[in-house]
Amino acid sequence: MKRCIIITAYLEKPIRQSLRLHEDDFIICADGGYDLAKKEGIIPHIVIGDFDSGKEPEGVPENVIHVPVEKDDTDTLLCLKYGIQRGFQVCGIVGGIGGRLDHTIANLQALSYGCDLGKYVVLLNGDNIVTLLNPGKMQFSKREGYKLSLFSYTEYCKNVTIKGVKYPLTNALLDHSFPIGISNEILADKAELSFDKGKLLVMLSKDKEENHLFNQFL
Structure with missing residues (x-):
């Protein structure tokens, strides 16, 4: 499945140390993310932003969408909306953390x-x-050195079940004010997760001294 990749203006590591780009990726740069892409020789299909964090790129005008500084949407959200309007089901936002x-x-x-x-x-x-x-139901592959954390983004996530991990849960209730799902470890080749109500925030995190390319996102 083709992916939309959005490069933000803030990224501590090189883009190619954050994920492995595919030839058919549709690349959008959010504002100053264009400067980061340019340093690595990555040519975006479109650049969107108010350019308060980077210079407006030189080039063909139709490849740049200039938006006002005073607006409701962030540059990154505008890029995501653009990708969704183009029909992409899978979108990766590179950077924007930390x-x-x-x-x-x-x-x-x-x-x-x-x-x-x-x-x-x-x-x-x-x-x-x-x-x-x-x-729904989903699986997460084991990655050495990574911790798996689950947080309820809504007030509750109900009947959360996770198998193949150090700290399994069965039909658990996660709420948005108690982080019981933090820093789990995947022991099996794949962890199996399911829940039937709410919206679940899922994180795979590791210490900074290690590195891994995210080819498949999860």
Whole structure:
């Protein structure tokens, strides 16, 4: 399945240390993310932003969408909306974690926006991969050195069951004010997760000294 890859203006590591790009990826740069892409020789299909964090790129005008500084949507959310309008079901947002806390939270809400539309959207920076899931069943492959954490993004997530991990849960109730799902470990080749109500925030995180390329997002 073709992916939409959004490169944000904040990324501590090189883009190619955060994920392995595919030839058929549709690449969007959010504002100053164009500067990061240019340093690595990555040519985006479109650049969107108010350019308060980077210079407006030179080139063909139709490849740049200039938006006002004073607006309701963040540059990253505008990029996500553009990708969804183009028909992409899978979107990866590269960076946007670990800088200003308000920007990180805004990017988590961008995940929520995509989740509400039934899209699979992930936020990744080489050390973390974050997504929001609607009820259902899913699997996560084991990755050495990574911790798996589950948080209820809504008030409750009900009947949360996870197998193949150090701390399994069976029909558990997760709420948004108690982090019981943090820092689990995947022991089997794949962890199996299911829940039937709410919206679940899922994170794979590791310490910064290690590195891994996210080819398949989860």
